[in-house]
Amino acid sequence: MDHGTIDSEPRQTGSFRRTSSTSSSLRRRSLSLSGVVPYHIDDEIESENVSEAGDIGDRALHSNRLSESGSLRLSIDNALENGMNFPIPENYLLQSYGSGYCDPTASNTVSAVTPLPEEIISPLSAEALLRTEDKKLEKEEVIPKSWEYISCLIHLAVFGILGVITRYLLQKLFGPSIANVTSDHSILYLDLPSNMVGSFLMGWWGVVFKGDISTVSNFLAIGLTTGYLGSLTTFSGWNQKMLDLSIDGKWVFAFLGFFIGLFLAAYSIIFGIETAKGFRWLLKRLGSSSNKVNSSSGSYWRVDSYKRHLAVTVALMLVLFVLWIVSALLLKDDFHSGSSEAQLWLACIVGPLGVWIRWFLARLNGHGLGKAGYLKWVPFGTLIANVSAACVMAALATVKKAVHAKTCNTVASGIQLGFLGCLSTVSTFIAEFNAMRQSKHPWRAYAYALATIFISFALGTLIYSVPVWTKEY
Structure with missing residues (x-):
């Protein structure tokens, strides 16, 4: 897999997906500590993602932002959910999940696996990137x-x-x-x-x-x-x-x-x-x-x-x-x-x-x-x-x-x-x-x-x- 691109050609619905629910994100972050995704957790996340393939209703608004970075993050999330090739900025995964991305052996989910030191391209820490992101958002006008x-x-x-x-x-x-x-x-x-x-x-x-x-x-x-x-x-x-x-x-x-x-x-x-x-x-x-x-x-x-x-x-x-x-x-x-x-x-x-x-x-x-x-x-x-x-x-x-x-x-x-x-x-x-x-x-x-x-x-x-x-x- 090339840096900055997620290739989903082998499967029409995508090899990697990100669920929009908070519980799934928390599960991925907690699993990143061990770097291992148990099969039953992997299957549960896949089931959730498959169920959300058509529509997730008003939950889609929870992650909506009108800043340039926010719209980019939202579009990447949609690309992951729908199995598309989509260019990813080098630091996006680190900004979004804080602990790295993703297990290439997983069949249908985005597993949070701690990256190796040489895989971290940016010299900045995840917290520094997130603070920078928050400062940018504060300067932007956010709609109610x-x-x-x-x-x-x-x-x-x-x-x-x-x-x-x-x-x-x-x-x-x-x-x-x-x-x-x-x-x-x-x-x-x-x-x-x-x-x-x-x-x-x-x-x-x-x-x-x-x-x-x-x-x-x-x-x-x-x-x-x-x-x-x-x-x-x-x-x-x-x-x-x-x-x-x-x-x-x-x-x-x-x-x-x-x-x-x-x-x-x-x-x-x-x-x-x-x-x-x-x-x-x-x-x-x-x-x-x-x-x-x-x-x-x-x-x-x-x-x-x-x-x-x-x-x-x-x-x-x-x-x-x-x-x-x-x-x-x-x-x-x-x-x-x-x-x-x-x-x-x-x-x-x-x-x-x-x-x-x-x-x-x-x-x-x-x-x-x-x-x-x-x-x-x-x-x-x-x-x-x-x-x-x-x-x-x-x-x-x-x-x-x-x-x-x-x-x-x-x-x-x-x-x-x-x-x-x-x-x-x-x-x-x-x-x-x-x-x-x-x-x-x-x-x-x-x-x-x-x-x-x-x-x-x-x-x-x-x-x-x-x-x-x-x-x-």
Whole structure:
């Protein structure tokens, strides 16, 4: 391994990762005293990192800084979490962990191992470097924590609405009205193209280039992955279409719909990762002679000061208000028509609420159950978001069958398309699935996928299919 670079090519999800939780950092620091990482600790950290591969919610804000060094540290952490090649300054590891970095024999974690004297490049001690870092931070303007949350929520809302609009357009493009590739009565369900596109882009923005995006703005990285891609893809819509097939007695179609949907989404993110790596290699080859120009232009776009951050937040706030106002006006004109456009405008209004709830639930990823933290490898935040959205989606589908009125159909469909479509996600689900598949325990990926699908479909059958059969709607 070269100085200043972490090479993660052998594994798509990375050979070295850094968890964002404080407990994991403390474990690594304590283990650095002995220089040996026991297997069970190594496995526990890997399980935690795999569970956090998709999203960690508002815990991502705890390490956010608007100084140049802070944004660099944050982007490197994201690069480590997502398995990317990323240049590391010589003293970064010493500044961040104080006791050195990392065990080259560890398979999937960042182990804290005390470096040899010749490996310490800087003549300064770790404490001196940290004091220098703290003095620099004191001179910088640090935004309040409350403003960080507001800014993050605004990013999520704007990109979430854009994700809803993109999903609606893909439904129309590949649906019966234009391309006639997908339909409500086929295993190629209406949301399959958006789930594939979102999973593919997750390989680009959420795995390979997430560190580069975070270098520009960590809020932009959250907005693109959790906001846009999480809202572009939907698990609840996928589950509901399979329930619709089951009530017609097409159980084989429902099974194949889940199987094909999982297969295509899983290989979409793999294809996205491989093409993004190829594009990164091409950029390195083309930009090898103009590194200075690229670095200066990159720093120009970087949101690394209080004023820039404030300007971006205010601009996005205005965009959010415009999107809401336009959606409300268009909804007022089309509401009584019962058209799909009216459902879209209502979805744009209620969609951000689903994104926010999913983002907050993501803090449960990597925590496990109880104080002992059992089953840390299970992303409970994503699991709860997908299952709960699927259940509410099934309940609203039952209401539409029972009431069968134009106004009720518009409201229920708008909530399904916007709020529930944004609350559930396939892109994050597939990112976690892919990380588990690349870990030491690949069986966990299939156990997690089967649990999500089986629980959602079983509860949806009780909420939706059983009333339809018994009441004969």
